[in-house]
Amino acid sequence: GVGWAEPLDPRLPPPDGEKLPLEALKALGFFLVPEAGVRHGIQGRGFRLVLDLPAGEAAAHLPLEGQGQGSLLLSFPYLAPGMLQVPWPKGLEARVRLLPKGTELFLSLPGRLLRYRLFPLKEPDRLVLDLFVLEAEVEEPVAAGVRYREIWAFTPEPLRLYLVEAEKGRLVPVGKPGVRALPKDLAPNALAVLNGGYFDPKTATPIGLWVQDGVTVSYPSGRMALLWDGFSFFLGVPRFEAMVQGPSGERVRVGINTSRARYTAHTVPGTVGREGEEVALVMGNRVQAIFPAPQELPPGAWALAFPKEAPPFPLRPGDSLSLYGRLDPPFRYALEAGPLLVQKGQYAFDPNRENFRDKRPLEAIAPQAAVAWTREGKLWLVVSEPTTPGVLARALLTLGAWNALRMDGGGSAQLWVKGRLRNPYQGSPRPVVSALALYAP
Template sequence: MLDGTEMLAVWTLPHFGVSVRNDPLDLRLVLGPRELQYTPGQGWRALGFAWTGTLPPPMTEGVSLYVPLQALRVLGLQIRADTSGLLDVAAPASIPAETLPPSEDRSLAQNTAAQNTPAQNQPTRPATSPSSPETLPVPEVRPGGAGSRTALPSTPPTSASIQPIPTLPAPAPPPLLSTPPVSAPPASTVPTPPLPGLSKGPNLDTVRVSRTQYRTVEVMRVVLELSAPASPVISRQTGGIGVVLPGFSVQGSTQNLPGGAGLTLTPTPAGASIRLTTRTGRSEVFTLDDPFRVVIDTTTYLDANVPPPVNPDALPDGVTYRDRGLLHLLSFDPALFQPRVVSAPLGRSLSVLELVKSVSGVAGVNGGYFDPASSLPVDLVAVGGLMTAGSLEKRATVGFTAGGQALFGFPRPRYVLSGPFGSVTVNSVRATPNTTLLTAFVCDGKTSVGGTGLTTLLLAPGSASVSRAVTGPIIAPARTLAFTFDPARFPSLPRAAGAPLTVTLNWQATDAPWNSAVDALSAGPLLVQAGRVVIDPRREGFNTATGVWRPTRQSALGTFDGQPTIAYFDYGTPEAFAAALAAAGVRDAVRMDSGSSATAYLRGGYGGLGAYMNTVWSRPVPNAIVFVPRTVTGKK
């Protein structure tokens, strides 16, 4: 009794042969040709039969949705009380018995205890714990997390229109409307005579539908609750998908779903046939065992002008996402991922997504300042132990060791040439020579180095001697080190192949173990150090009156709980960004850039669309910090 009205939990109704759409905003009860629908504000109405009465509205009690017992009488069920005071429900003569789901016990007390006592000749259904998160009611069902799923192909099969999908383990979906069983006498004390004519086969009991929108990505979930395990057979069809449950019975029906989709249930000789019409979404089908369910998730990208968001329930192993309001953090287990600096070809910019894919990475953030007209970086870039762009020697820098340790500080790296002549420090890193300087360049196989009257020494990385000495312009193989100079100004340097010569990268840093760095990017400002806000624009030569300091979106690379972490700030000044990072517990962080360059990308997302922490598309960039799985880098 609820408020003086006899009520039944919606989740119990399939035991009495009633098919249910368990949606508080559009509740439907179907038995044979009769259907009752309840919509808030409109009340109950009958479909498929004449009825002009009134019924109390559904009620929510604890974690369950309840309907008035009188609704079952309106549908035609016979309800009576036996001598023990327990309800007994039987099918009316006007409704064929084969339309009811299989059951050996029509007693309410026995059916509510059936979570723990399987009916005779039926598969055991695992008990549902009242404290399980799957029993909590929510109006919208959030898509499930990463797990073993079988994704439908993006194009129709060429050899067969129907392909079987094995029953796969997968994580439980988010909370669905249900309820714990009511107390009842032990099963042995309740008579369980089978009703004549009832089907003994497995049945599709209930269909539940939810629709949730994340930014401009819509996820629709259809849950088929079953009385027994199933091995669904699926097929890609025009405008949707088909699912067949071999050997299962189902009450035929057609429903219009939220968002313009449609669902048709049809009994066939092969089993229960489900036809889901969708728009242009991508569908995934998977099975769950507690209780038995087939779940169809359909992801639709509604507006490609807005980046798809991160799906926090489907992150790669070793990746942690934290949402702190305006601040978003994406941390990576250094045992599983190696942070690397990845560059586009010289003079080009690429999207962060493209830079991530170029090295089979899992995530990336834009890195460093650059000239938009030429796509050339304006500060330090070091990749794989080679400095490809020189340092301004005043801006905060983030670097990485081969072991994945992140370094933060203010190094002033320079190439140093050593040999019998002693040592000489390189003045500039660029392809275009300067007759007054010793210029270094990491060749790309396309760009000319050297010049008329100048000598260029070519060396392989790690080599101890000159591989080639050239006078005049030359295009050298990629990753060849080239050093160009005027012999009159640097008479001590060698001028012939085979001459002893070693090259080292001197980081000239005292605030971190930079000599072990293999990759580095300078950007700035340094936002947080040792958990404290340390932002100082004067130290790093930033003009706070220019756009580089305006309130806008911001990106950074830092450490959180000992893990390298991408940070993204939706909107604010660098000072606000730094304060949010420190408040969240970030230990160290360097800003990478802001405004239209700020991008934070993660592989995966809803429906495999990819995921972005930024809510607007950003422009291409010449460099990014990318997290690469260590199996890809060849390290264990």
């Protein structure tokens, strides 16, 4: 056929061989969509691209997010020639195509995970692209039904998690009160070891409930605990019945630590007892002395607090005094930590509901450790890169956690797999008192 076109406006740039300049294409009506300005910058650990839309051109986009292994292809319903001049993150290859119905952006960086979030903003109207260039995810078999993973969760900022996922196995609390060691050395033959609960840094005395093969190693301190038999796990503030046995064999029920009663046994180092009480200091099963309260509890001792001059039975230094306890209902294993992060698929982080007097460690950005499991029964032993417990809770929810409990964090947060520390750690790993060891079934 035969066709013709009006001559180009002489004020426009001349063609470059067979290529028409952008302004000429605009003048010819080649583009069918409005033009948007382009801005860019760093946003957190991501790269942000902003399309400034023409007045009255509200972004019709719903929020979108996605990711690609090594590459991404994105389309924008606007003419955005400014993308041609954007200094993209180092190593990232970007190809921009200006098409009649919009701008096409292809991004490539082999070996990396490219994650994006696209969303509109108003006043003024903008379309925002947040781009994250991330280390690739990792998945390695450990044993039958057990695998090690390094994955990203988005809340919406990316958070890298180091976790062991087990469909079956045998989980056991390991360690010894008063003795510190690296988690891997507490269970040298385990498939994986995660650091456990809290302990007094001066004395290595465990803080909180610890039950080993049905035997109470440490007593509750009023926080959430992991309770389990076999491969069935539960979370709760345990109901714990404690009693003391006096010199003549008589027994009386007592409160324990923060669960106070008329008679209260204290097992956590620190100041115990209140004004108007007396404290029987016990080493082993022998009363060492009786002091007016409050009194400092030394390492390796426990104490019975009672109203002044009103012990549950006659007591004097040298008398035998024993402390017993049991879980109701009984569990073979228990380890207290906290706070609760996720409960029945819902965000549950609220340290005010548990016995955390100093909440500063729970507000600091630091590595976090957690035990979690899915509704289908897959167990997760998790350590995160530095974040807060609340962010970790949301991250675990996005991955499908049904229940989750924070373990000791900061420098104690360690995940060892077959003797190798898998989460990044600055300096020498910190010895701990307790840990959770996963063995083959």
